[in-house]
Amino acid sequence: MIELRDIHKAYGHIEVLKGISLTARRGDVIALIGSSGSGKSTLLRCANLLEIPQRGDIVFNGDTVRWANKLKGRQPADKNQVRRMRTNLSMVFQQFNLWAHMTVLQNVTEAPVSVLKKDPQLAEQQGRELLEKVGIGDKCDQYPSQLSGGQQQRAAIARALAMEPAAMLFDEPTSALDPELEAEVVKVIKTLAAEGRTMLIVTHDMKMAFDVANHVIFLHDGVIVEQGTPEHVFQQTQSERLQQFLHATGTIG
């Protein structure tokens, strides 16, 4: 369903991604792991074109992103195509990024109403149900700043779900949270995985990667060093680099 082909991305002279390909089929849960600076977040951001790769292709449901050469380098040629992709790939950010001037409920209903042109009443009803689902149905009318980090991230997940996306992108969803708040977010992500949703998850949480993903990709220095099933990656580690990484994160043992 989502295919990234030979993605290259550099900032100035620093090459962050050196030719990465991955394919996610419907129902896949892919975890991207690796140390900071390995390029895993950049790769995720390339998938919905928040970052524009200098080389490589992005295919979504058989629809290949068309490029145009502009003054500032390669840019997507068709803005509508980009928007169509983005509405189908909802993103959950490390810092939640809830819109600060809207209530939690408004955060959830805004994009469905103004982007998908959904009926406001229907959007509100569905928004309440989604917030109920992630366990903060009582916070509808509060502002993001009044919520804990874990509650904010769950609201952000509800906001992403409200788009009824084909796939969800998680950019280190638990990294900004205290351990106890982390657990409540992990629980929600597990529920979504169990529902068979397609997800790409960039994470530092190896336990979550092991529990939730059906495919794990280990990135180092902008290349894929190792990938496979969680059992394969975590228990029959091949490369020395991954062994070091798992050791350093306390995963091996």
Add this chain to the structure above:
Amino acid sequence: MEFCADPSLISGWRWLACYLTTPKHQLFYLSFLTVFALLAITAPVVLLMGFAGAVARLSSFAPLRWLGTIYTSMVRGVPDVIFFLFVPIALDQLVELTRHKIKCPQVTDAVYRGNEFIVCSEAKMPLQDAAAWVHQGWGFVLAVIAFSIVFGAFAANTLFGALNAVPEKQLETARAFGFTERQTFRKIHVPQMWTYALPGLSNLWMILIKATPLLFLLGIEDIVYWARELGGSKTGYFAYPHPDWRLWYFLGLLVFYLLLTWLSGKVFDRLNQRFNRQNIDQQVLKPIEAGR
């Protein structure tokens, strides 16, 4: 006998009461409305000009960006008083010159003759025989335009800064959810900007209030004009003779302005509180809380 029939025969409180209600004093009281009218008309126009200027400076279309930058930096670099003297005269001459060209094409004499600026009488703005209030009104319109240009540039600066202060992540998130650039601007960027703009705008409002006596400079019969006029010493020739009381009149203006700015401060404090409660991203607040 009527209460104020013969001022020379009354004294004390009665004299004062009669003195303070003379027709001239009623004009003085009415001139306070001029100040309020100036504020009421200028403030929204200033906001609009400021918004247009700020958006122009943010535009991806280079000529528009230059226009916005030139406007704000030019006005900022010139003393206010110079601008208030320049704009009304320049506008007045521009209008009269244009009318002259249209209404009296038969006149071949140059409009600028040595030190004089002479247009035909039909081109006068307003016409020579127009009522006094038309003259005052025209002066007032020129004043409003001058105020709007100058304060619009300040507002543009404030709003430009506020637009830049909105965290990029908030906008990026909107794009990631498929908002168009226009939707992002309207639904996220502008609503969040107000929190950052409010302190600057409240400051600007105070400066605008304090700049209203410049009306006097432009020949409008405002409160300063009347305070000077009425406060000056009056000989026995006048119905209510008194020595130089300008001190007291100006003291009155001082109290008036203090009250007005104090009240404005209160209102802005309220607005600020309300905005801060809702709008500021928690990440912005966190370091502040940690510091306590």
